[in-house]
Amino acid sequence: MKILITGSESMLARDLMPVLKENNEIIPLSKQEMDITQKDAVIKNIKRSAPDIVINCAAYTKVDTAEEERGKAFQVNGIGVQNIAIACAEMQIPLCHISTDYVFDGKKSKPYTPFDAPNPLNVYGESKLAGEKYIQWITNKFYIVRTSGLYGRGNNNFVITILRLAKEQSAVKVVTDQICSPTYTLNLSAGIKKLIESGSFGIYHIADDSGSGISWFDYAREIVSMAGIRAEIIPVTSEEFPRPAKRPAYSVLDTEITRLSVNYTPEKREVALKKFLSTAKRF
Numbered sequence: 001m002k003i004l005i006t007g008s009e010s011m012l013a014r015d016l017m018p019v020l021k022e023n024n025e026i027i028p029l030s031k032q033e034m035d036i037t038q039k040d041a042v043i044k045n046i047k048r049s050a051p052d053i054v055i056n057c058a059a060y061t062k063v064d065t066a067e068e069e070r071g072k073a074f075q076v077n078g079i080g081v082q083n084i085a086i087a088c089a090e091m092q093i094p095l096c097h098i099s100t101d102y103v104f105d106g107k108k109s110k111p112y113t114p115f116d117a118p119n120p121l122n123v124y125g126e127s128k129l130a131g132e133k134y135i136q137w138i139t140n141k142f143y144i145v146r147t148s149g150l151y152g153r154g155n156n157n158f159v160i161t162i163l164r165l166a167k168e169q170s171a172v173k174v175v176t177d178q179i180c181s182p183t184y185t186l187n188l189s190a191g192i193k194k195l196i197e198s199g200s201f202g203i204y205h206i207a208d209d210s211g212s213g214i215s216w217f218d219y220a221r222e223i224v225s226m227a228g229i230r231a232e233i234i235p236v237t238s239e240e241f242p243r244p245a246k247r248p249a250y251s252v253l254d255t256e257i258t259r260l261s262v263n264y265t266p267e268k269r270e271v272a273l274k275k276f277l278s279t280a281k282r283f
């Protein structure tokens with residue numbers, strides 16, 4: 001397949017492209033090469049490249065800043081996605097789009113399935129939900145892939161941040177009351193590959209296997225312990241550690257439908273983390 005990837009400099013795309021490259025032709029487009037908020041440029045670029053599918057990795061991902069930059073978040077995660085969906089619909093090609101666990105309000109205590117109703121608590125989640133809706137209004141050839149707590153190549157993720165803080169400080173405060181399912185971008189990439197080869201359009205959840213979930217606090221402890229770093233991880237509540245954007249208390253993703261539909265079985269979180277730590281050279 002000829003696969004066009006938007007946001008090709010994102011953390012996810014950096015792992016996704018090598019995974020797809022094995023038996024596909026990749027057309028990577030960075031923000032500089034194609035700003036997804038520019039409708040004419042998006043349509044022109046996608047038509048000129050004539051891909052078999054587009055995978056959208058471009059996004060506004062600054063969860064806290066989004067509270068003050070509502071317009072910018074919606075421009076990229078809503079209108080930008082609308083532009084790509086229009087181009088894909090005109091060309092009658094599928095769109096694979098990446099979304100988030102933050103579309104949910106966290107009121108459940110069991111993992112969220114693709115059939116649960118979204119109800120985002122923050123602007124980032126609202127803007128990502130807008131993108132999901134535009135896709136469903138505009139085209140019927142789509143894979144919407146919701147994922148959670150991504151880590152992979154790059155500096156801007158929880159695992160790298162905890163490792164850095166644990167080395168810089170003797171004690172690191174981490175919240176106990178947000179339960180999630182952290183996911184290695186390399187594993188998400190393998191799941192995306194299976195999905196786009198399936199032709200089974202729909203909304204899917206892909207996350208590493210954390211059972212019924214893990215708190216960021218327990219996960220931070222797991223990270224430093226596995227990395228062999230001596231640092232105290234101090235439990236705090238979200239109230240004691242306020243952030244501009246409210247986060248769902250529980251946003252574990254249920255991946256059962258992905259397994260049933262495309263035979264993607266998620267890797268255990270601990271196995272994925274070990275793999276990541278052994279390949280990451282920076283620490």
Ligand SMILES: NC(=O)c1ccc[n+]([C@@H]2O[C@H](COP(=O)([O-])OP(=O)(O)OC[C@H]3O[C@@H](n4cnc5c(N)ncnc54)[C@H](OP(=O)(O)O)[C@@H]3O)[C@@H](O)[C@H]2O)c1
Nearest residue numbers: 007009010011012031035036058059061098100147149150
């Ligand atoms: N990271 C997570 O924990 C997480 C969790 C759940 C879901 N997701 C979703 O997974 C996807 C990938 O996330 P990620 O963490 O890999 O993202 P990322 O590293 O933050 O990368 C996003 C990319 O999109 C680019 N971008 C921003 N505005 C753009 C525009 N108008 N046109 C084209 N490109 C634009 C950014 O460029 P600049 O940096 O130059 O602005 C950046 O290269 C996103 O859809 C995200 O919402 C992420």
